[in-house]
Amino acid sequence: MSMRRQLYEWQINRQTNGYPLASAADGTTFEQIAGLPISIFTGGIGNNITMPAATTATQFVAIDNMRCSPSWFLSGAGVMAVYNTGAAAKFITNGNNTEFPIPTTDATSSTNLGGSFTINTSGSFTTTLPVPTTNSGTGTGGVFTLNALGAASPNTTTEFSIRTGSGYAVGDIITWNAATIIAADGSITGATGPQLSFTVQASDLRTYTNRSDIIYTGTLSSPIYSPSTEYPELTFQTTHVNPFTSIAGPMMFMQLLINTTSYFNETDGTVGPGLPGTASPCPEMASCRSTFEFESPVYILPGQQWDVQVTVYNDSRASIGDSTKTYNFTGSYNDTTEDLCCLVQYTLYDGPDALIASKLVEMGVAVRPENVDWYKRQLLEGTI
Amino acid sequence: MSARSVSRLWLNGGQFTTAAATTGDYPGTLGYITNPRPTNITAGQSTDTFSDSVGPSLTKPTATTATQLIVIEKPLCSLNQGGRVKPIVNTTAYNLNPDGTSNDNSAFPGIAYPFPDGAEVNDATGIAAGNAGQYVYSMAKLNQPIYILPGQTFENKFIPLSGVTGVTQVVTVDGNVVIPGDSVTSFTTFSVYDGPDALIASKLIEMGYPISMSNVDWYKRQLLSEAGGASQ
Numbered sequence: 001m002s003m004r005r006q007l008y009e010w011q012i013n014r015q016t017n018g019y020p021l022a023s024a025a026d027g028t029t030f031e032q033i034a035g036l037p038i039s040i041f042t043g044g045i046g047n048n049i050t051m052p053a054a055t056t057a058t059q060f061v062a063i064d065n066m067r068c069s070p071s072w073f074l075s076g077a078g079v080m081a082v083y084n085t086g087a088a089a090k091f092i093t094n095g096n097n098t099e100f101p102i103p104t105t106d107a108t109s110s111t112n113l114g115g116s117f118t119i120n121t122s123g124s125f126t127t128t129l130p131v132p133t134t135n136s137g138t139g140t141g142g143v144f145t146l147n148a149l150g151a152a153s154p155n156t157t158t159e160f161s162i163r164t165g166s167g168y169a170v171g172d173i174i175t176w177n178a179a180t181i182i183a184a185d186g187s188i189t190g191a192t193g194p195q196l197s198f199t200v201q202a203s204d205l206r207t208y209t210n211r212s213d214i215i216y217t218g219t220l221s222s223p224i225y226s227p228s229t230e231y232p233e234l235t236f237q238t239t240h241v242n243p244f245t246s247i248a249g250p251m252m253f254m255q256l257l258i259n260t261t262s263y264f265n266e267t268d269g270t271v272g273p274g275l276p277g278t279a280s281p282c283p284e285m286a287s288c289r290s291t292f293e294f295e296s297p298v299y300i301l302p303g304q305q306w307d308v309q310v311t312v313y314n315d316s317r318a319s320i321g322d323s324t325k326t327y328n329f330t331g332s333y334n335d336t337t338e339d340l341c342c343l344v345q346y347t348l349y350d351g352p353d354a355l356i357a358s359k360l361v362e363m364g365v366a367v368r369p370e371n372v373d374w375y376k377r378q379l380l381e382g383t384i
Numbered sequence: 385m386s387a388r389s390v391s392r393l394w395l396n397g398g399q400f401t402t403a404a405a406t407t408g409d410y411p412g413t414l415g416y417i418t419n420p421r422p423t424n425i426t427a428g429q430s431t432d433t434f435s436d437s438v439g440p441s442l443t444k445p446t447a448t449t450a451t452q453l454i455v456i457e458k459p460l461c462s463l464n465q466g467g468r469v470k471p472i473v474n475t476t477a478y479n480l481n482p483d484g485t486s487n488d489n490s491a492f493p494g495i496a497y498p499f500p501d502g503a504e505v506n507d508a509t510g511i512a513a514g515n516a517g518q519y520v521y522s523m524a525k526l527n528q529p530i531y532i533l534p535g536q537t538f539e540n541k542f543i544p545l546s547g548v549t550g551v552t553q554v555v556t557v558d559g560n561v562v563i564p565g566d567s568v569t570s571f572t573t574f575s576v577y578d579g580p581d582a583l584i585a586s587k588l589i590e591m592g593y594p595i596s597m598s599n600v601d602w603y604k605r606q607l608l609s610e611a612g613g614a615s616q
Binding site: 034035070071072073074075076077078079080212213214215216217218220221223225242243244245246247251253263264265266267268270272273275276278279281285286287288289290291292293294295296311313314315363364365366 | 387388389390391392393395397400402405415416417418419420421422434435442443444446454458460462464465499500501502503504519521522538549551553554556558559560561562563564565566567568569571573575576596597598600601604605608
């Protein structure tokens with residue numbers, strides 16, 4: 001005799017026993033599950049249980065709540081805002097990728113490179129400078145190159161270029177000790193002055209210009225968008241944006257089956273995929289709250305079998321359209337995993353409580369723990 | 385005999401075709417498809433979110449049978465593109481302007497009934513998407529739910545006040561580029577009462593009570609009590 005509120009959690013990036021997958025190769029791809037109902041109990045994907053869910057002759061189950069991964073339906077401008085926000089975060093000073101203009105060089109000038117520092121070497125050369133000795137700003141990751149063009153020693157026509165890096169601002173002063181520079185390149189035999197000093201100018205930095213389109217690979221009908229050095233990961237809230245559908249998230253539905261009957265039917269009598277996760281989200285968050293609740297619990301009577309099936313319609317992995325990437329894939333370009341989940345909350349009535357629950361159903365009273373307790377009180381008072 | 389809480393999700397996602405990739409006019413489908421492409425909708429064009437030529441459609445328009453009664457609880461839709469929904473029962477549209485007129489603007493706007501509940505204003509404007517603190521929440525359920533009585537027809541029209549642009553894919557000097565489209569959606573929650581429960585629901589309307597599953601259960605208990613059964 002008992003009443004217990006229970007919860008079953010399913011996630012796609014799990015082993016059968018519920019522990020995280022050991023590697024991305026063990027995961028599931030969108031192509032494997034697209035548009036196909038998957039049982040969260042015995043579907044063979046994610047964590048599963050040993051047998052289909054069923055009540056015994058002395059059990060009664062009331063489904064209280066069902067949740068699954070939400071999706072957001074974005075405007076085209078919203079998708080581009082996601083893209084441009086991500087691209088701007090990857091902003092590269094004088095970067096050498098296709099997204100941005102070619103690297104520019106900054107010819108030596110007294111206002112930029114420290115005028116008191118000259119390279120003592122003959123002939124032209126190019127050398128990549130070591131990590132700066134000091135940096136008055138917050139920029140990181142810059143690759144600084146010296147191009148000495150003159151044939152004489154000391155060189156007086158030196159170019160200085162910056163590639164990659166981010167966070168540099170106009171006025172930042174970056175310095176290298178002479179000894180450090182000399183140690184970095186054997187062709188530099190000496191220097192005049194204590195240090196090389198470089199002051200970042202506006203011309204060294206570029207302003208990121210928002211794009212109005214997104215470059216993709218693949219075919220017209222099967223396009224692929226993958227994060228890379230040039231292109232940002234398209235993240236929005238807890239999920240990824242598919243730029244071809246303008247949907248962020250898996251567009252996931254969940255259907256409840258009792259024996260062979262689906263609970264969520266369409267109004268034309270057909271069986272649809274069920275309740276969308278956007279209406280009953282997991283996790284519930286500020287940007288997506290639940291808008292659906294069972295006004296009355298759904299009952300699984302003694303001896304019935306039940307199941308919850310989820311269906312996914314939108315590719316929301318970090319790499320959209322790439323059939324080689326699983327939901328568990330992580331890469332070097334901030335490709336993060338995509339988690340699909342489903343929660344079912346139910347109350348299990350066992351023994352005499354299951355009998356009372358069945359009696360309440362006959363009476364047209366909602367089966368809830370407080371009503372079961374009410375019925376017990378009525379029995380004790382002898383009013384039933 | 386049953387009472388069920390069910391729902392209907394619609395979006396402007398259509399089937400990919402090579403021709404549509406340049407025009408943005410993706411044909412509607414019967415049921416949901418994978419990776420649906422946002423399709424064009426002109427400003428003011430109304431689309432029945434149950435059965436129409438845009439997005440996923442059912443096999444026939446929605447109508448209750450002689451033994452069914454439907455209660456529409458929340459007509460939600462996108463904030464994007466001035467989205468709004470107008471429920472129509474038989475030929476009567478909800479809701480009306482104070483002067484009794486009905487036009488596209490007098491529908492239920494997504495700004496009051498957004499989907500998802502918590503949609504960002506910035507989703508629509510494209511400014512600082514993901515910016516916390518810009519979430520829009522739904523007003524409460526309709527004070528007076530919309531009843532679809534036995535034998536009535538029902539349409540739920542999605543109407544954007546601004547044009548909805550479909551996704552397009554073109555080849556440029558940069559390579560293949562996609563110009564993302566506007567994804568708009570509508571979500572309707574409703575309860576379906578069937579058989580004796582529909583009769584009880586109709587009885588509740590006559591009695592002046594709002595239809596809810598708890599009120600239907602209450603009525604059943606009254607019947608049982610009168611018959612000498614449960615006292616509560």
